[in-house]
Amino acid sequence: MMDLTQKQWVRHAVTHPVEGFEDMRWKKAGSLKIAMLIVVLLFFGEIAYGRLYGFQFYISYDKTFNIIPYIVRSFVLFGAWAVGNWSVCTLLDGEGTLRNISIYSAYALIPYVAQLYLNVILSHFLIRDEYVFMQVIKFIGVGWTVMLLFSAVKSVHQYSFKKTVLAIGFTLSAMFIMLFLLVLFMSLIQQIYIFISTIYTELSYRAKV
Template sequence: MMELTQKQWVRHAVTHPVEGFEDMRWKKAGSLKIALIVIVLLFFGQIAYGRLYGFQFYISYDKTFNIVPYIVRSFVLFGAWVIGNWSVCTLLDGEGTLRNICVYSAYALIPYVVQLYLNVILSHFLIRDEYVFMQIIELIGVGWTAILLFSAIKSVHQYSFKKTVLAVVLTLAAMFIMLFLLVLFMSLIQQIFIFISTVYTELSYRAKV
C-alpha cells in the first residue's frame, strides 16, 4: 500500500472520498495537529464569512463584535459531533477511536472551509448578477464535505451503508441533546451569577447605610 506524508494523506483523503479514509485507516495515518489546524481555520473562516463578506452581498447589522457565536459554530459544534459520534458508535460496536473520529471528521471539513475563504474573496470582486457562481462554490463545498464526512464515519467504524446512516442520525440527535444541556447549564450559571451579584450589591448597600 502507498507510503505518503501527512500532507499527502490530507490530499488523498479529500480527493478520494470512497477509498481515501479506508486507506488512512489501514495505514494508521492522520495527524491530530493538522486536524486542529483545520478547525482553527474553520473558526477564522466563520469570522471572515460573517464580518468580511462583500457589502454588496451581505450587510452585517451587528454594532459590536461577539466572538461567542463563531466559537459555537466551529469548536463547539465540531466537539459535539466528535463526542456524540464516539458515544453513539461505542454502543453500535464501532471500531473508531476518539482520536480517529476527530482527525477524519476534520479532514472531511476541508472543502467546506475552502469555500468559506474562496467566497469571501470572490464577494469583493464579483457583482450581484454573478452571485450564482458563489452559490455553486458553496454548494460544491457543502456537498463534498457531506460526502467525505459520511465516508469518514463509514470507514473509521467499518460500518455498512445503512448502519452509517443510522450512526449519523443518532449522532445528530446526540449533538442536539448535548447542546440543549449546555444551554441549560449556561443559563443556570448565569442565574447563579446574577443571584450572587444581587446579594453582594444588597449587602454592600446595607453595609454603607
C-alpha cells in the same frame, strides 16, 4: 499500500472520498495537530464569512462583535459531533476511537472551510449578477464535505452503508441533546451569577450605609 507524509494524506483523503479514509485507517495515518488546525481555520473562516463578506452581497447590522456564535459554529459543534459520534458508535460496536473520529471529521471539513474563504474573497470582486458562481462554490463545498463526512464515519467504524446512515442520524440526535443540555447549564450558571451578584451588591450597599 502507499507511504505518504501527513500533508499528502490530507490531500489523499480529500481527493479520494471513497477509499481515502479507508487507506488512512489501514496505514494508521492522520495528524491530530493538522485536524485541530483545520478546526481553527473553520473558526476564522466563520468570522470572515460573517464579518468580512462583500457589502454588495451581505450587510451586517451588528454594531458590536460577539465572538460566541462563531465559537459555537466551529469548536462547539465540532466537539459535539466528535463526542456524540464516539458515544453513539460505541454502543453500535464501532471501531473508531475519539482521536480518529476527530481527525477524519476535521479532514472532511476541508472543502467547506475552503469555500468559506473563497467566497469571502470573491464577494469583493464579483457583482450581484455573478452571485450564482458563489452559490455553486458553496454547494460544491458543502456537498463534498457531506460526502467526505459520510465516508469518514463509514471507514473509521467499518460500517455498512445502512449502519452508517443510522449512526449519523443518532449522532445528530446526540448533538441536539448535548447542545440543549449545554444551553440549560449556561442558563443555570447565568442565574447563579446574577443571584450572587445581587446579594453582593445588596451587602455592599448596606455595609456602606
